[in-house]
Amino acid sequence: MKYDVTKLSRKYVFHIPLYRYEENGLVPIGIDGLLDELISEFSKSGFENFYFLKAKAHYKSRCFDELLLVMFAESAEPEAIFRKWFKKGNDVLGQEAFAWECGNSLFVEDLI
Template sequence: MITLNQKYVLHIPCYKYQDGKLISLKNENIIDKLIKQLNTEGYNSFYITEVKGHYKTRIFNEILITIFTNQEENTPEKIFREWYKENNNILQQESYAYEHGTKMIIEEL
């Protein structure tokens, strides 16, 4: 039996909020880049789901990448943090979020 004791859920928005409106993002290429980075670091098995998010009275589509692992070096949160900062010119978010275990972490940009 294999037990993976670390769970990460990366939250990726599909919309940006600009001038009082939700605007769809063309983020497929940067998501592919994140997936390649995860694969390069040994994260070859994870789940990608599309969900509805709700934030500040706005409802929007969001992509969640769920990873179970025992790996402790170059964690998904480190990879995600760097990826998000590199791509926020496209995502244009005020903050980003990910889950680790039972905690939700929200980091301001």
């Protein structure tokens, strides 16, 4: 019996904040609508297999919850989708920078 095997060799992890820093404190972000947009954009581009993990993040002595969207793919396109989504939604997200991982590298892009 023969089985088809697909190998997706690039692992992406997209860091999605659940809080933003405002007036010396962390404020929860209403992320549901934005998250639906991101999932829709990934799906439209053929990226339909991914999962979310909840993580505890640390940045500039702040500790907060974030989501990690984990995806395996062959193309470099998912990072472009994430970048566009993050920049478009940053009025709600309110972040100084955003991050994603590919393989064993972390990419941090400043927004300020």
